[in-house]
Amino acid sequence: MSIILTEAEAKALLQKVLKYSKADECEANILGEERGNLRYARNQVSTSGSLVNQNLSVQSAYGKKVGVATIDEFSDESIERCVRRSEELAQLAPENPEHVGVLDPQTYQKSSGFFESTAAVNADFRADAVMKSLELSRAQNLTAAGFLENQKGYTAMMNSKGLFAYYPSTSVNFTLTVRTPDGKGSGYVARGYSDVKKLDTAAATKIAIQKSLGSVEAKALEPGKYTVILEPTAAIVLLENIYFNFDARSADEGRSFLSKPGGKTKLNEKIVDERVNIYSDPSNPDLPGSPYSGDGQPVNKMSWIEKGVVKNMVYSRYWAQKNNVKPVPFPSNVIMEGGTATMEEMIKSTKQGILVTKLWYIREVDPQTLLLTGLTRDGTFYIENGVIKHPIKNFRFNESPVIMLNNLETLGKPERVVSTESDRNYLIPPMKIREFTFSSLSDAV
Amino acid sequence: MSGMGIGALMLPSVPVIGCTVSAEHLLEPWMDAPAKKKLTEIALNAAKSKGATYTDVRIGRYLQQYLFTREKQVQNIVNAESYGIGIRVIANGTWGFSATSDVTPDGIAKCAATAVEIAKANSKFQKEPVVLAEQKGVGDKTWKTPIVKNAFEIPIREKIDLLMNVNNKALDGGASFVTSNLFFVNEQKYFASSDGSFIDQDIHRIWPTFTVTVTDKAAGKFKTRDAISSPMGMGYEYLDGIAAEKIAGPNGLVGYRNSYDMIEDAVTAAKQAKEKIAAKTVQAGKYDLVLDPNHLGLTIHESVGHPTELDRVLGYEANYAGTSFATLDKWQSKNFAYGSKLVNIVADKTQAQTLGAVGFDDEGVPCKEWDIIKDGILVNYQAIRDQVKIIGEKESHGCCYADNWNSVQFQRMPNISLKPAAEKRSVMDMIKGVEKGIYIIGRGSYSIDQQRYNFQFGGQVFYEIKNGELAGMLDDVAYQSNTQEFWNSCAQLCDKDDYRTFGSFFDGKGQPGQVSAVSHGSSTTRFNGVNVINTGRKI
Numbered sequence: 001m002s003i004i005l006t007e008a009e010a011k012a013l014l015q016k017v018l019k020y021s022k023a024d025e026c027e028a029n030i031l032g033e034e035r036g037n038l039r040y041a042r043n044q045v046s047t048s049g050s051l052v053n054q055n056l057s058v059q060s061a062y063g064k065k066v067g068v069a070t071i072d073e074f075s076d077e078s079i080e081r082c083v084r085r086s087e088e089l090a091q092l093a094p095e096n097p098e099h100v101g102v103l104d105p106q107t108y109q110k111s112s113g114f115f116e117s118t119a120a121v122n123a124d125f126r127a128d129a130v131m132k133s134l135e136l137s138r139a140q141n142l143t144a145a146g147f148l149e150n151q152k153g154y155t156a157m158m159n160s161k162g163l164f165a166y167y168p169s170t171s172v173n174f175t176l177t178v179r180t181p182d183g184k185g186s187g188y189v190a191r192g193y194s195d196v197k198k199l200d201t202a203a204a205t206k207i208a209i210q211k212s213l214g215s216v217e218a219k220a221l222e223p224g225k226y227t228v229i230l231e232p233t234a235a236i237v238l239l240e241n242i243y244f245n246f247d248a249r250s251a252d253e254g255r256s257f258l259s260k261p262g263g264k265t266k267l268n269e270k271i272v273d274e275r276v277n278i279y280s281d282p283s284n285p286d287l288p289g290s291p292y293s294g295d296g297q298p299v300n301k302m303s304w305i306e307k308g309v310v311k312n313m314v315y316s317r318y319w320a321q322k323n324n325v326k327p328v329p330f331p332s333n334v335i336m337e338g339g340t341a342t343m344e345e346m347i348k349s350t351k352q353g354i355l356v357t358k359l360w361y362i363r364e365v366d367p368q369t370l371l372l373t374g375l376t377r378d379g380t381f382y383i384e385n386g387v388i389k390h391p392i393k394n395f396r397f398n399e400s401p402v403i404m405l406n407n408l409e410t411l412g413k414p415e416r417v418v419s420t421e422s423d424r425n426y427l428i429p430p431m432k433i434r435e436f437t438f439s440s441l442s443d444a445v
Numbered sequence: 446m447s448g449m450g451i452g453a454l455m456l457p458s459v460p461v462i463g464c465t466v467s468a469e470h471l472l473e474p475w476m477d478a479p480a481k482k483k484l485t486e487i488a489l490n491a492a493k494s495k496g497a498t499y500t501d502v503r504i505g506r507y508l509q510q511y512l513f514t515r516e517k518q519v520q521n522i523v524n525a526e527s528y529g530i531g532i533r534v535i536a537n538g539t540w541g542f543s544a545t546s547d548v549t550p551d552g553i554a555k556c557a558a559t560a561v562e563i564a565k566a567n568s569k570f571q572k573e574p575v576v577l578a579e580q581k582g583v584g585d586k587t588w589k590t591p592i593v594k595n596a597f598e599i600p601i602r603e604k605i606d607l608l609m610n611v612n613n614k615a616l617d618g619g620a621s622f623v624t625s626n627l628f629f630v631n632e633q634k635y636f637a638s639s640d641g642s643f644i645d646q647d648i649h650r651i652w653p654t655f656t657v658t659v660t661d662k663a664a665g666k667f668k669t670r671d672a673i674s675s676p677m678g679m680g681y682e683y684l685d686g687i688a689a690e691k692i693a694g695p696n697g698l699v700g701y702r703n704s705y706d707m708i709e710d711a712v713t714a715a716k717q718a719k720e721k722i723a724a725k726t727v728q729a730g731k732y733d734l735v736l737d738p739n740h741l742g743l744t745i746h747e748s749v750g751h752p753t754e755l756d757r758v759l760g761y762e763a764n765y766a767g768t769s770f771a772t773l774d775k776w777q778s779k780n781f782a783y784g785s786k787l788v789n790i791v792a793d794k795t796q797a798q799t800l801g802a803v804g805f806d807d808e809g810v811p812c813k814e815w816d817i818i819k820d821g822i823l824v825n826y827q828a829i830r831d832q833v834k835i836i837g838e839k840e841s842h843g844c845c846y847a848d849n850w851n852s853v854q855f856q857r858m859p860n861i862s863l864k865p866a867a868e869k870r871s872v873m874d875m876i877k878g879v880e881k882g883i884y885i886i887g888r889g890s891y892s893i894d895q896q897r898y899n900f901q902f903g904g905q906v907f908y909e910i911k912n913g914e915l916a917g918m919l920d921d922v923a924y925q926s927n928t929q930e931f932w933n934s935c936a937q938l939c940d941k942d943d944y945r946t947f948g949s950f951f952d953g954k955g956q957p958g959q960v961s962a963v964s965h966g967s968s969t970t971r972f973n974g975v976n977v978i979n980t981g982r983k984i
Contacts, residue, residue, distance in 0.1 A: 039956050041761040045570040047853050048563060049542060049957070055464070070465045072546070085467065094519060123566065134570070145763035147956040175956075177764040183772075253622065254660035254667055257984060261665030271984075360767075361892045365903060365923060368667060369982040373901050373923075375894045377767075396892075396899050396925065402984045439978060440925050442899035443770070 003032040003054050004119075004154055007166045013074065014158035020083040023060035023090060025102045026160045029294065030056045033153030038126040041145035043138055045130075048123070060086040061102075064095040098318045102159040103296045111167065113288035114152070115195040118170035121150040125196075129174070133205040137178050142212060144205075146176035150196065157296055165292040171425070172196045173418055176205060177378060178212040179445075185391075186445050187211025188358050188378035190233055192418035192425040194288055211357060211379035218391040220441055221382060227353035227409065228436040229346050229383070232417040232428050234356045234376075238401040239428060240419055241362070241370055243278075243334050246304060248313035252323070257370045257402060258313065266310050272405035274308040275339070280331030286416055287427045289332030297329040304331075308405075338429025339411035346410055346432050348386040353432075355381040355388060359397075362421050370400045375442050394445075395438035407434045462507055462849050463527025471508050471524055471597045475633055478587070478645045485637030487550050488532050491557035493639065497534035497541075497564070499577060500557070501638040503807060504530045504548065505850035508631040510597060514608045515624045516616065522601060529850040532557050536564035538574025540831075544851035577830040578841045580810055582641020588804025590649040591797065592680030596629040599681050607684070611711045615657045618715030621667075625655035625711075628676070628950060630962075634807075634850075642809035650800055650962055651683050652676035652950045653707050659718040668721035668920075670714040670905055673739045673887050674705045676948035676962060678802045692943060694872050696908075696915050698886070700737065702945050703798050717906050717918075724920035727907070729979045733882035733936070734924060734972045735875055740885045740904050741863070742947020742965035748928040749783075749790055750861040750965070752897035753817050755826040755836065765956050767895025770928065771823060776836070781823045784932030789864040790818040792827055794843055799964035800948050801860035808854065810843035817861065821933075829856045848959040855955060862946070862966035866938035872969045875937055882910035883922060883977065888947070890923065901925045903980070921981035931972060939968035 005013065010030060017028040032054040039047045056079065057070045067089025071082040126148050137144035154168040175190045189208040193199055230238075251258035251265040258266045281301040282289035293299055295317065303311040312328055320327035347355065362374040376394045383389065412430035419426065485502040492500040507527040513520040529546040530553060541564025545556040608625045615623040632648040653674050660667040677683050686706030691699050699709065736744070751757065752769040760768055775781035784790075794801050794812035805811055808830050816824050826836060829845040847854035876884065887905025894900070907919040926934075946964040953960055 037957060039764075040570065041763060042759065044572055045539075045567045046761055047540070047542065047855075048567060049853065051851070068465065072464050089467075097518060123563075127566070127569075131570075143760060143763070145760060147764055149957065175764055179760070179763060179768075183768075254662045254665070255622070255658055259660075259662075259665055259667070261663060263662040360895055363890045363892045365890045365901075365980045366921075366982065367669075369984045371980055371982050373890065373892045375892070375899065377895055394894065394899075396894075396901060398901075398978065398980065400982055400984055403982065440899060440976075442894045443927070444767070444894035444896035444898050 003034055003052055004152060004168070005032055010154065010156035010166050011164060014156060014164065017056065017058060017079055017083060018158055018160055020080045021060065021160060023062055023087050025061045027059045027102050027157065028056065029155065029157045031153060031155045033151060035149065035151045036121065036123060036126060037147065037149040038130050039147045040130060040134065043134060043144055056082060058082050058086040060090045061099065062090050064097065064099045065090050065093045066096050066099050067093055100317045100321060102161055103163050104161050105163045106296060106298050108165060108291040108298050109283055109300060111282040111288050111291045113167070113169035113194050115170045118150060118172055118194065118196040119152040121172065121196055129201045133176060133201040136202060136205045136209060140209060141181060142209060143179045143181060144176060146174070148174045155290065159296065163296050165296060167290045167292065169288070170194055172199055173423065174199060174201055174204060176208045178208040180212055180216055183445055185212045185216035186378045187215060190418040190420060192416060215379045215391040218393045220393045223395060223438045223440050225435040225437055227350060227432065227434045229350065229353060229355045229430065229432050231357045231430050232415055233420065234359045235431055236417050236419045236426050236428055237359050237362045237421045238372060238404060239336065240422060240424065240426070241364065241372060242401050245370065246314050248315045249319045251313060257368060258310065267313060269310055270308045271310055271402060272305065272308045273408040275408060275411060276305055276308050276405050277337040278305040279303045279335055280333050281335060282332050284333065284335060284427065287333045287335060287425060293329035297327060299329055299332050302328065302331060334426050336414065336428040338414040341410050341412045343412060343430055346412060346430065347383055347388065350383045350432065351385060353383045354392065355383055358420065360420070365398065370402055371398060372400065373398050394442040396440045396442055397437055398439045399437045404433050404436065409434050461509060461511065461523055461525050463525045466524050466526045468510065468524050468601055470526065471510060475506050478635065481635040481645065482637065482643050484548060484553060485635065485643070487553045488530065488557045489637060489639055491554040492532060492534045492561055495558050495561040497536045497561050499535040499639055501533050501636065501808065502530065503634055503636050503847065503850055505632065505634040507849055508597065510629040512604055512608060512627045514612060516612055516622065519605055527849055530556065531847065531850045532560045533853060534560045534564050535575050536561045537568035539564045539568040539571045540575055541567065542853040575831050576834060578833045578839060580640050580808070580830060580841065583644065583809065583811065584641065585643045586804065587645045589647040590678055590802070592649050594681040596649065596651055596681040597631060607707065611655055611707050614708050615711040615715045618712050619659060619719050620657045620715040621660040622658040623655060628652040636805065636807065636809050638809045640809065644805045644809055646804055648803055649678065649680055650676060651679055651681065653684060653705060655711060657711065657714040657718050659722055661722050666722055668718050670718040670721065671887060672710055672714065673905065674701065674707065674710065675739065675946055676800055676950040677703070677798055678800050679798050695876055700739065700945060720918045721906070721920055724918040726981050727919045727922045727977060727979050729977060731974045732977045733879045734975045735879060735882055735884040735910065736970050736972065737886040738945040738967045738969060739887055739947050741967045741970055743888050743891055744902055745861055745863055745965045745967060746949055746963070747891060747893045748897060748900055748931065749817065750858045752928065753826050754856055754858060755828040755832050756856045758826060759832070759835065766954060770896045770898050776823050776826065779822065782821050782933060783818045783823045783929060784821045785935045786821045787938055788818055788821045788932050788935050791815065791862055791864060792817050792842065793860045793862060796860055799860045799946055800962035801964055806843040806845045807847050808841060808845040810841045810845070812843045815842060827856060827859060832856065846961050848961060852959050857954065857961045858952065858963045860964045860966065863970065865941045865944045865968035868940065870937070870939045872939055872943060875939055875969060875971055876910055876915065877913040879910045879971065880912055883919060884908040884910055884915060898927050900928065921979045922977060923980050924975050924977050926975055931975065934972045934974055935970060936973045937971040939970070941968065943968040
């Protein structure tokens with residue numbers, strides 16, 4: 001049997017698992033995946049690898065006593081042993097006051113994240129795709145370092161109340177840094193897709209080459225507050241910190257940027273510019289996501305910020321029950337609506353500003369305000385009177401994405417982007433922001 | 446990258462490798478060395494017969510036990526085991542690697558053949574053949590972390606009782622919330638190479654930690670204080686909290702050397718988190734910084750450890766972690782002043798009780814100590830067998846590591862430590878000499894550019910120093926500097942009695958990412974005239 005089970009195979013396997021169960025409640029999750037990668041640096045391959053992985057996790061519960069066991073080998077004997085072990089662990093465990101029972105069967109929306117094209121990617125495909133990129137950088141006497149990784153897999157779950165969920169998916173991520181031989185110029189590109197047919201490593205490489213050559217002989221600007229145009233690759237590493245901190249419990253407990261003086265939260269309050277609309281939708285064809293969460297809840301279209309107002313926060317089933325509200329699972333994708341402006345139009349309408357193509361080493365400085373620090377990297381440019389004048393030296397910034405989205409000038413057209421911090425994919429627009437705080441200069445190229 | 450901070454220790458993001466097993470299973474003995482040797486010989490022979498000119502084999506059993514609690518409850522206990530074999534070869538002058546959990550003679554032979562096939566396929570990209578520094582076979586060797594108490598033998602109940610006690614003490618002390626964790630790792634790994642080395646090693650690591658949160662709901666404010674423990678290359682004895690290993694600091698503050706009192710620290714943490722709520726916001730400007738070893742370790746890690754990794758200097762990490770300002774021409778000049786004359790930094794894989802200490806690295810090279818910065822001058826890098834010729838040396842430094850049997854080994858940071866002062870000096874002596882300064886303890890927010898010039902660091906607690914005395918707690922503090930400027934502002938060091946190690950338990954590097962654990966020793970150190978910013982904002 002293949003590592004990647006069909007829906008029918010996954011169902012049959014999970015039914016077998018549940019048959020062994022003697023506990024009050026049982027829930028089983030399985031996954032199978034195959035990954036392949038090719039890494040290169042100094043214009044030649046440095047490492048390559050492949051990974052085949054499958055896992056079964058069984059959670060048994062006696063009342064509020066819960067035990068979990070996992071295995072990576074699916075023989076009948078192993079499965080039975082795994083179920084028994086989870087039951088033994090549950091019997092020994094102290095009561096977990098936050099345990100909520102398994103869900104009844106649910107209905108899930110359709111989401112199509114599995115592409116045969118991507119599933120067919122093999123070592124030869126990776127080598128060819130990388131060769132197309134390497135030929136371009138070698139031809140111009142530039143130095144390339146990159147990473148191409150593809151994945152196909154599925155997840156499935158079943159519980160003792162008959163709930164069943166299954167979701168197959170594929171993905172490919174390509175990142176590339178091109179440097180000039182004197183080390184004075186550096187350019188970057190990142191691409192992530194569910195369907196590998198959309199990946200054009202040569203076209204992507206041309207962008208990194210252009211930024212590498214264009215960033216040579218950067219001039220220093222004084223640190224301070226500037227209007228910035230953030231390409232999606234730069235913007236996402238700031239914005240995703242908003243999404244990571246949308247947990248209702250932390251807000252209720254008074255330890256989140258969504259907490260307010262007096263013990264209340266910012267739910268239904270306007271926190272950013274009214275043009276900001278952020279939502280999730282697993283059925284989006286450009287960014288498909290899983291239609292169910294790890295505990296079996298349906299993941300449906302959900303608005304998080306609408307016209308600048310916090311519309312929903314994430315509620316675990318326990319916290320929702322305690323507060324008598326509906327649970328809201330973590331989203332499987334995040335999408336920010338955009339505007340109509342092209343990058344050219346945004347640059348043209350800028351009297352004085354900075355084009356930021358990538359941000360790096362983002363760390364939270366203050367969880368209370370979501371103040372983040374990090375640096376520009378791999379191509380930062382000065383804009384004057386509507387044109388890019390020259391490359392500039394990199395800056396360190398200290399800025400909160402919440403303050404940033406209050407200083408919004410213009411939104412461009414959304415595109416799929418890979419976060420260089422979390423490796424997650426998103427759909428977000430490029431954006432123009434006023435008064436972005438750069439606090440010091442860096443000599444790094 | 447220094448991997449995950451305490452704040453990032455949410456359950457799903459902790460790297461758990463392998464399958465969960467029972468706690469008892471973690472104590473079951475593995476196969477003996479002769480049996481492992483027999484299996485590695487199958488791999489060595491199979492690879493050679495397929496055309497490999499060099500082969501190394503690692504059979505590994507990687508054990509982890511992680512415990513997570515919050516307030517009055519246990520959130521999760523993870524007992525995990527990962528077991529398999531990784532085979533690395535050179536064929537057609539190119540590296541190839543393959544790994545399998547099928548540790549049977551057949552599975553091993555197939556895995557070796559795949560490694561050779563991959564090497565041959567990748568050789569079409571290769572411009573120069575791989576050349577390894579010579580390493581004579583060491584024959585049959587064993588090495589063990591010198592632990593007193595095997596953490597895996599301590600009953601789970603005892604560990605839970607400790608964490609519940611920690612949580613209760615923090616809550617009694619005024620904490621609104623507390624999470625506490627214990628991490629234990631045991632790497633049982635057997636290395637064999639076609640050079641004739643057969644090395645059996647048993648490596649233990651431990652990390653106890655917690656985060657205390659105090660909220661002021663009326664004001665809408667919250668502050669946290671993380672444990673000032675250090676991850677160590679020790680057994681459960683690290684948690685004995687023995688008095689002789691405590692270092693008395695100013696105003697009743699305590700530092701922990703090689704023994705940690707988790708309960709005492711939890712009580713202090715609750716008190717300090719409450720103080721932070723009411724602390725004065727810092728006025729931005731230049732200050733003399735007095736940095737505690739539990740803070741300075743991360744600054745050493747980011748601003749000296751990573752930039753002196755030779756693979757970064759050469760461009761192998763250009764697409765992710767970046768390159769380095771510490772270029773070969775600076776090293777060749779023999780006069781690049783990385784820091785002031787007081788700065789002596791050593792790389793080391795032998796110091797007892799550290800995370801980096803092993804007998805041999807994952808290329809079978811015996812471990813040692815060497816200088817990186819001597820009297821302020823950059824004198825060397827961290828290099829492994831296929832790189833060391835570039836810096837004109839004939840022997841690898843012995844700092845190659847893979848985080849699991851199924852990961853390929855590559856250059857990883859050894860312990861990188863700052864030598865203490867030879868003359869006698871305590872923290873109190875140091876503070877007495879500072880007119881306008883800040884005393885910083887603990888690991889906070891951190892960020893550094895891709896060539897390691899510009900950095901910004903926060904901390905856990907900050908005390909203002911006025912005219913030689915501590916003058917109360919400050920908030921919203923971060924310092925920004927340039928690596929060379931910062932190390933050249935190093936003005937004074939405390940002596941060996943104040944020397945302690947800091948550690949990074951999940952240090953990340955590479956694509957796909959791998960973790961490693963590394964220690965950084967130092968005594969409290971003074972840096973003059975460093976730029977401090979105020980990080981307070983309103984949203």
